[in-house]
Amino acid sequence: MMNSNLSRRAFIKASSAIAGFQILPSGLLARSPNSKLCTAHIGVAGKGFTDTSRIAADPRVEVLGLCDVDLRHLNGEGPRNRKDREPISAPSARKFQDYREMLSELGDSIDAVSISTPDHTHYPATLAAMKRGKHVFTQKPLTNNIAEARHLMKVARDKGLVTQMGIQNKATEGYRLATRLISQGAIGKVSKVHVWCYKDWGHDGAPYSGEDPVPDYLDWNLWLGTASKRPFLEGKYHPGQWRRSLEFGCGTLGDMGVHIFDTPFDALGLEPPTWAKATCREPNHFSLPTKTIVRYGFKPTPLTTKDFQWTWRDGDHSPPTGADLELPDGQNLPRQGAMLVGEEGRMLLPHIAGPQLLPRTLYSKLEKPDMGPPVDHYGQWIDAIFGSDTKPAANFEYSGKMVEGVLLGVIAGLYPEKTIRWDSKRGKVTNIPKANGFIKRDYRTF
Secondary structure (H helix, E strand, C coil), X not given: CCCHHHCHHHHHHHHHHCXXXXXXXXXXXXXXXXXXXXXXXXXXXXXXXXXXXXXXXXXXXXXXXXXXXXXXXXXXXXXXXXXXXXXXXXXXCEEECCHHHHHHHHHHHCCEXXXXXXXXXXXXXXXXXXXXXXXXXXXXXXXXXXXXXXXXXXXXXXXXXXXXXXXXXXXXXXXXXXXXXXXXXXXXXXXXXXXXXXCCCXXXXXXXXXXXXXXXXXXXXXXXXXXXXXXXXXXXXXXXXXXXXXXXXXXXXXXXXXXXXXXXXXXXXXXXXCEEEEECCCCCCCECCCXXXXXXXXXXXXXXXXXXXXXXXXXXXXXXXXXXXXXXXXXXCCCEEEEEEECCCEEEEECCCCCEEECHHHHHHCCCCCCCCCCCHHHHHHHHHCCCCCCCCCCHHHHHHHHHHHHHHHHHCCCCCCCXXXXXXXXXXXCCHHHHHHCCCCXXXX
C-alpha cells in the first residue's frame, strides 16, 4: 500500500506551492566565476541517486530541479533507495514527473542536466537538454542504439557543450594506471583482448503476458516515453529489470561491457569496430540472451598487432578459459574483467581493481608512472563547464565511439553466427541490409 503522502494529487499540490521559487535569478551563466552551476536531474533513484548526490555535493553547484516518473523516488522511498542513504540535499529544487515540463519551466535558470534513466530514455532526455544549450552528464551506455549515440556526438560538437558519460570507474587510479601502462607498451603490442562479465541480463523464455494495475505513484506512460506502448507488469520492467528487454536496455553487454571495454579501448587508441559476430540463442525480437560470446574486428593501431582479436563473454560463458587466461599459483580469474595479451606479456585487469602484469618480472622493467592528483569523474565534468582546459575523459566524442562498438555487439546477437560488417563512416551495416533496421528505432509520441 502506497503512503498517502506520495499520491499524485498531493505531489502536484506540494510542487505547485514552490513553483515560483528559485534560489538564483534566471540567466546566470555557469561559466561566470561568480555564479553557481545550476543543475536539474532526470532519474534520481539507484544510479541516479549517486549521480545527483555527487553532483549536488560540489560547492559550486545548486540543484534546482529533480525529476522522476516514480513519486517514491522523488520522496526518497521505494526499493531503489537504500535506507542507509542520506536524502539528496537540494532544498531549492522543484520536483517534476515529466522531464519535458522541468526543462521548459526551469528554462534559462539551469545550466546543466544529468540523465540517469533506463537506457531507452537516455537519448530523448539528453537531446532535449542539449537542444536548450545545457551541458549534460548521461549514464552509460549513453544510448539504446547506434544512431542515437552518433547524433548526440554531433549535437555536442555543433553546440560546444561539455559532456560526460557515466563510467565513474574511468577515474579510478587502477584504471588510469592500466591505461598508462598499456599505452607505454608495458606488455608490448597487444594481440588479443578478452573481456567478460558473469551477469545474465537477458530473458530466454516467452514474451511476457498479462497486465497489472499501474501503481498510483508511477506514471507508466512517462516511463515508456518514446518506446512502444505495452501493459504494465509488476517486477518485469520497472524499477530494475528493464535491461533484459531489447527495446529498453542493452543486456549485460550494455550494462557492464561499457565499463570493461573502456580501458583497453581507450589505451589502445581504437576506433569503432569493422565487424562483429555473436554466438548466442536465436533471437526472439523481444529480449536479450542470458549468455553471449561476441567477437570483434578492429583496425590495428600502433599499439596492436595486425591480427588483433577482441572477444566478449557474459553469463555462463564467463569467466573464459584457455592458455591466454591461465594464472599462476592457482589463482582464479575474477568474475568480471579483462585480459590483454601482448607480445611481451599479459595484463589482467579485474573490474574495479588495479592491473596485474604477467609474468611478474615485467615489473622490474618499469618505473611506476606519475599518476598526478586524484581524479573525480563528476568534478572533471564540472571543472570543464567552468572553463578547465582538461576535457572530461568520457566526453561524448570518445564515449560515443566506444559505445558504438558495444551496441554493434548487441545487433550481432540478433544474427547469431553471422558476421556483421560495419562501415562506421557511413553508419551502416554493409552485408545484411535488414540489420540497419536496428541501428535506430521508431519513437512513440507520448
